[in-house]
Amino acid sequence: NQSNAVKRKLQELRSASGNSMAIYGRKCEELHRAVVQATRAGKFRDRVVGPIGAHIKIASGKERFAELAEHVLGSGTLDRFIVTNDADRQFLMKLRREVGCGNRDCGVFQLQPSPRYNVPPPPADEIETVASVLNITEDIVFNCLVDNARIDQRALGVSKQSSEDALLVEDRHGRPSIRGGNIQNVYFLPSGDYWQVRNGTLSMFSNEKRFRKTIGIDKTAAIESAVQELQGLEIEIREKQAFESEVRNRHKEYKVKWNNANKENRMAKNQISHQQRIIDDLKADAEAAENIAFDTSDLEEDVTTAERAFEQLNQRQREVEGSLEELRPRVEEVRRHLDEITARNEKVLLDIAKAEKEFDSYTAGRAQREAVVEVKRAKLVQYEQRMEQWQTSLRAELDSVEDYKKKARLLSHKVQQEQNAKRSQNSGDGSSYNTTFVPATDEELERIEPVETDKEPSYYKTRIQRALDKIEKEKQRRKLNNIDPEVAFEKFARAKADLDSKLKKMQAIETNSAALITDMKMRRKMYKQFRKHISELTCLTFDRILNKKGSSGGLEFDHGNKTVNLIVQKDNRDQTTQTNDVKSLSGGERSFATLALLLALGESLETPFRVMDEFDVFLDPQTRKIALETMIGIAKEMEHRQFIFITPQDLSGLNADPRLKILQMRPPVRRQVVGGASQSTLN
Numbered sequence: 001n002q003s004n005a006v007k008r009k010l011q012e013l014r015s016a017s018g019n020s021m022a023i024y025g026r027k028c029e030e031l032h033r034a035v036v037q038a039t040r041a042g043k044f045r046d047r048v049v050g051p052i053g054a055h056i057k058i059a060s061g062k063e064r065f066a067e068l069a070e071h072v073l074g075s076g077t078l079d080r081f082i083v084t085n086d087a088d089r090q091f092l093m094k095l096r097r098e099v100g101c102g103n104r105d106c107g108v109f110q111l112q113p114s115p116r117y118n119v120p121p122p123p124a125d126e127i128e129t130v131a132s133v134l135n136i137t138e139d140i141v142f143n144c145l146v147d148n149a150r151i152d153q154r155a156l157g158v159s160k161q162s163s164e165d166a167l168l169v170e171d172r173h174g175r176p177s178i179r180g181g182n183i184q185n186v187y188f189l190p191s192g193d194y195w196q197v198r199n200g201t202l203s204m205f206s207n208e209k210r211f212r213k214t215i216g217i218d219k220t221a222a223i224e225s226a227v228q229e230l231q232g233l234e235i236e237i238r239e240k241q242a243f244e245s246e247v248r249n250r251h252k253e254y255k256v257k258w259n260n261a262n263k264e265n266r267m268a269k270n271q272i273s274h275q276q277r278i279i280d281d282l283k284a285d286a287e288a289a290e291n292i293a294f295d296t297s298d299l300e301e302d303v304t305t306a307e308r309a310f311e312q313l314n315q316r317q318r319e320v321e322g323s324l325e326e327l328r329p330r331v332e333e334v335r336r337h338l339d340e341i342t343a344r345n346e347k348v349l350l351d352i353a354k355a356e357k358e359f360d361s362y363t364a365g366r367a368q369r370e371a372v373v374e375v376k377r378a379k380l381v382q383y384e385q386r387m388e389q390w391q392t393s394l395r396a397e398l399d400s401v402e403d404y405k406k407k408a409r410l411l412s413h414k415v416q417q418e419q420n421a422k423r424s425q426n427s428g429d430g431s432s433y434n435t436t437f438v439p440a441t442d443e444e445l446e447r448i449e450p451v452e453t454d455k456e457p458s459y460y461k462t463r464i465q466r467a468l469d470k471i472e473k474e475k476q477r478r479k480l481n482n483i484d485p486e487v488a489f490e491k492f493a494r495a496k497a498d499l500d501s502k503l504k505k506m507q508a509i510e511t512n513s514a515a516l517i518t519d520m521k522m523r524r525k526m527y528k529q530f531r532k533h534i535s536e537l538t539c540l541t542f543d544r545i546l547n548k549k550g551s552s553g554g555l556e557f558d559h560g561n562k563t564v565n566l567i568v569q570k571d572n573r574d575q576t577t578q579t580n581d582v583k584s585l586s587g588g589e590r591s592f593a594t595l596a597l598l599l600a601l602g603e604s605l606e607t608p609f610r611v612m613d614e615f616d617v618f619l620d621p622q623t624r625k626i627a628l629e630t631m632i633g634i635a636k637e638m639e640h641r642q643f644i645f646i647t648p649q650d651l652s653g654l655n656a657d658p659r660l661k662i663l664q665m666r667p668p669v670r671r672q673v674v675g676g677a678s679q680s681t682l683n
Contacts, residue, residue: 024051024079027101034095035081044088046113050081051106052141059135062128064189065156067211069133071192072154072185073145074575075212080107082144102540103547104554111144119152123180124166128156150184157188160195168202175200205576306341313338409448413440425504531559538604545596547572548630549623553593555600568593587618595627599634613646624649632660 028051035048049055056078058066070078083089089110096106116139122129130151136142145151155178157163163186167179176197178186187194192207539555546553552572556565568585569578582590595615602610612631616624628651635643636659651662 024053025105027099027105028079030099031081031095031101031106034099035092038091038095043091044083046084046088048081048083048088048092049138049140051079052082052109052144053078055136055138055141057135059133062133064158065128065133068156068187068189068192069130071207071209071211072130072156072187073149073151076104076107076575077145077149079105080109082109082111082140084111084113084140086110103543104552109144109148111140111147113140114143115139117143117146117152119146120180120182122155123178123183126157126162126166127186129183130154130156153182153184155183155186157186160188160193163188164195168197171200173200176202208580306345309341310338406445409445410440412448413444425500534604538600541600541603542596545599545630545634546593549592549626551589553596555597566593566597588620588623591616591618592623592627595631599631603638607641609642609644611644611646614648615645616647616649625653628654636660 032051032054035044035050038044039048058069081092083092089108092108096108099106119129119131122132130149131142131146133156134145134151136145155163155167157166167183167186169177169179171177177200178184178197185194185196192209192211193205194207195202195204197203535555535557542555543552546568550572551568551570553566553568556567558564565580566582567578567580568582568589569575570585570589571577579585582593585593595612598612616627619627628645631643631645632654635641636657639659651664654660654662
């Protein structure tokens with residue numbers, strides 16, 4: 001989401017704005033921790049600043065010159081520390097030795113505290129200097145880089161052409177010079193090449209090294225903007241979370257209402273289903289009632305009784321006509337009763353007519369229904385016969401299934417016994433492999449459950465038939481059709497025992513092979529570690545020997561191509577004198593570098609005897625003296641080695657020492673025999 005994106009952006013800005021100590025090397029990081037601890041303990045007299053690269057950033061808007069400015073500073077500058085007095089320098093050098101820093105790691109600058117230098121700005125708008133590109137808040141770091149790296153005298157340009165157009169001018173004598181008079185070197189993109197003017201001569205130098213990017217960019221404004229954006233998003237997130245909580249509560253209430261409504265709906269559906277079943281039962285009763293014949297005898301008796309009553313009433317009417325007026329109320333009552341009886345009779349007559357019609361219809365369809373019933377009865381008899389056949393077949397199939405299930409359980413029991421025996425054999429507890437089959441009890445067989453599968457029975461039937469065919473073919477091939485089963489079982493047991501023995505041997509071989517492979521990997525890993533250690537030790541010894549002459553260098557070992565490349569820096573304080581081509585060195589420099597290489601390799605090889613013949617014939621007197629003193633000093637340090645140096649040079653300048661023995665050969669005696677060979681000389 002957007003909040004995580006802003007957090008990642010803020011983290012990237014913070015990680016990019018500051019310089020991690022790890023990019024200057026593990027030794028520099030350890031030394032920085034040691035300096036911090038010593039500072040807290042009060043062991044330094046004054047402040048110790050370092051590494052320098054941790055206090056440098058690229059100014060905003062000048063990021064394109066970041067890698068070029070770092071290239072101009074050099075790789076041996078950013079990891080250095082700054083002290084202000086001799087005592088702090090000595091204690092810092094002690095910390096360097098304790099940490100294990102090499103001669104080229106974690107260097108030290110000593111500088112007197114002073115106000116920030118006032119350096120001139122770049123001489124042209126299109127040109128920057130290293131001092132203008134870097135954002136350095138520490139005054140002592142700025143002054144140190146001005147004194148040691150000349151950041152105010154090294155200009156930076158976009159290209160060679162633009163830098164020459166902006167800075168290259170001619171004096172009144174027509175000789176080229178650099179505008180402003182303060183700039184000494186002009187570096188330009190994209191490769192880090194540079195040009196300079198010395199004594200009226202324009203020189204161009206190319207760069208073969210790749211750029212590094214360890215100096216951070218000043219992103220304080222971007223970090224503040226990202227922090228403000230993150231705070232706004234966090235406020236919005238809290239508001240959204242509160243709204244989300246309210247929505248969740250409302251959702252929970254609606255969900256409860258929805259569940260109650262569903263419950264009521266289910267109850268209503270159940271009631272509807274119950275009423276529907278009652279209606280269906282009533283319809284069934286109605287349909288059954290339609291097929292029942294009505295008995296009208298009771299109704300006929302009622303009709304007869306009513307007729308007799310009607311006649312009696314008529315007769316009585318005739319009898320009481322005389323006294324009608326007297327009996328009129330009673331007559332009216334009887335009349336009303338008669339009307340009711342008449343209405344009932346009419347209804348009964350209608351019901352009788354309807355029943356007669358239904359009876360006629362039933363009588364007419366009775367034959368057809370009886371024919372249908374006969375057909376249904378015949379089909380029922382057929383279904384019963386088929387059912388008996390299916391039951392018989394089902395009982396046979398069930399018996400077959402039980403038989404197959406019993407066989408499968410017996411086979412599973414046997415397989416379990418074999419697996420348990422092999423498991424005990426592989427566990428290494430000394431138990432032997434028993435091939436004797438122990439029959440299972442009925443309870444054990446009942447506990448064995450069949451394995452569920454999604455395959456059809458025909459699949460397994462086909463596999464079984466295929467296995468039986470394969471067994472039959474194998475029997476025919478081996479002519480085992482008429483063999484005794486006991487003999488066959490004995491052969492099977494012997495073959496199985498041989499197979500188990502071979503499998504056990506194969507397992508032992510695989511275990512030994514895995515152990516050998518693991519050991520080989522460990523040996524290769526240790527070999528690579530030893531090789532790396534010897535390479536680093538040889539490189540440090542080579543650099544230490546060159547430092548005695550004021551130079552420095554390193555060795556690049558290519559173990560894949562089995563080659564070694566020498567890197568020699570004539571002046572260990574000027575990186576521009578570094579070269580990878582030994583052929584560009586003078587004869588004395590090349591001889592001294594070769595001598596340093598041989599001594600470094602000899603120290604790594606640990607040979608007990610080292611003999612060097614005429615190693616100083618191409619050296620100048622000063623270099624020869626340094627070489628002799630270096631070799632004699634190394635020989636004295638290594639008392640467990642014996643050095644033999646053979647040279648035609650004069651060794652009278654060496655100081656006598658009990659461990660130094662000089663053997664000087666006598667001049668050869670040349671005798672001339674009369675008439676023999678003689679040496680001629682030219683005057």
